[in-house]
Amino acid sequence: MKKNTLALSVSVVLVLALATSHAQVQRSRSQVELLEVGTFYSGETTAKTGEEWLGLHVSAHNSQIIPYRLTVRPVEDTVDERTGKAAMNEVTVDQPLEPLFLLKDATMLSAGPVLTTFGEDDETSWKHLVAGQPIDLAVGGVAYSLEVIGSGESPECSDLELPHNARLVLKSGDKAQTLYSLGWHCGEESSWSLIWAGDLDRDGKLDLYLSVSPGYSSEKRLFLSSQAGGGRLVREIAVLVKSDGC
Secondary structure (H helix, E strand, O other): OHHHHHHHHHHHHHHHHHHHHHHHHHHHHHOOEEEOOEEEEHHHOOOOOOOEEEEEEOOOOOOEEEEEEEEEEEOOOOEOOOOOOEOEEEEEEOOOOOOOEEEEOOOOOOOEEOEEEEOOOOHHHOEEOOEOOOEEEEEOOEEEEEEEEOOOOOHHHOOOOOOOOOEEEEEEOOEEEEEEEOOOOOOOOOEEEEEEEEEOOOOOOOEEEEEEEOOOEEEEEEEEOOOOOOOOOOEEEEEEEEEOOO
16 A cells, blocks of 8 residues: 555656646747847837847858847837837847847757758848748758648639738648648738748757748747657747837
8 A cells, every 4th residue: 555655656746747847848938039130119029238148140151059148229219109218129239240030048049050051141032932832941861841831712812922821831751730820811911931941959950930921010930840849840939020110
């Protein structure tokens, strides 16, 4: 009887420990904040002057994760009529190598070189994602494709960049994962683009930085393979939403 009680107690402790560990992992994922240098409306980021964020600097020969110290300054010629304070802030970094994006509390990443297989640090290298034109990618000898898939023809969507009920799907081997979907009828004024692809977390698998802007704002999403689990290829770890005009 004592042995059974002891075994049960050990089992309960292990379950609680695993549950706590899982909750901590989930919490760390949800706390990752994504940012880019530039101007933001005051409520669009929690960034403060003096904070250190990790940033990805992309170049043709030497992409790397770098620790950056941030400066956040109010844009003086923008005024919030409700508060009388600057409505927008400018985010800059302390180094001349400008990051493609910045991350706070990304404990799964560390400074150092990373592999880039697609993308540079300006919008001219973005690849628009349209139906019927999959993008082929590869990391660590593994082939992937990124593809826009619709659910059939619709007259209302015929002149738009994205098809009826568009989904953005990542495929590799016999796996296919929907990364993003419209969730509504047509993609009016929406634009999806691949910004960057490579191995940010150094696990030998594909990571992605995407723009899925709905037209009235700028929306970026970062996906990492090391955080996936559950038979998935990647997991979204951070989202950046900016209003038009920033």
